[in-house]
Amino acid sequence: MRLQGKTAIVTGAGSGFGAGIAQRFLKEGAQVVVADINADAAAKVAGAHGGLAHGCDVSDGAQVEAMIAFATEQMGRVDILVNNAGVTHLPAPMEDVSEADFDRVFAVNCKSVYLGARALVPQMKARGSGCILNVASTAGVSPRPRLNWYNASKGWMNTATKAMAVELAPAGIRVNALNPVAGDTPLLKSFMGEDTPEMRAKFLSTIPLGRFSTPEDMANAALYLCSDEASMVTGVCMEVDGGRCI
Secondary structure, three states: OOOOOOEEEEOOOOOHHHHHHHHHHHHOOOEEEEEEOOHHHHHHHHHHHOOEEEEOOOOOHHHHHHHHHHHHHHHOOOOEEEEOOOOOOOOOOHHHOOHHHHHHHHHHHHHHHHHHHHHHHHHHHHHOOEEEEEEOOHHHOOOOOOOHHHHHHHHHHHHHHHHHHHHHHHHOEEEEEEEEOOEOOOOHHHHHOOOOHHHHHHHHOOOOOOOOEOHHHHHHHHHHHHOHHHOOOOOOEEEEOOOOOO
């Protein structure tokens, strides 16, 4: 019960990595707001595991403010924010990615981190403690071709994590990131372009441990970084990637 007495918000928690993180936090004693743009998916995860569901488009400032207000009202405060929600564009030459797709990737993957910080950091500063975990990607460390603007958004997330960590450390707030390799989640097909046995084998051949990241892998790493066991850890962008970035 390493999060006993803690409160958390996990975005993009209606499926994939976010669902795995939310479930593990609940099992470890935390109260958790399961947030997702798909309110039905959030409700399903929350209902099955004892969390509080909330529908939220994390690229919308008013909705993020409402999410923080809901979590604070329901739980009294927010100790942990996991910025997991993310999207990608389909694999394509960089010049062929539409402006709409570019804007969506940066709104969901980057602007959401700013909006969450704007809404929550004042509360954490007033309390003198807090933890923010950003879910980035190995794409931001070792970019793959044809995912250029997604790669760039995750590189931004890693830099933002370090910048946030150094600024917020004096206020007692820790900020870290996770860099997973692709997992067997709803985003996998978008990364590969097509989900075939041949494409999966090609993708897996770039991962030394020979498998995708799982929600359990992410949950284990997130649990450590958001627990008091990591009280001296901030500004870390941890690769959970089976050796992909070596």
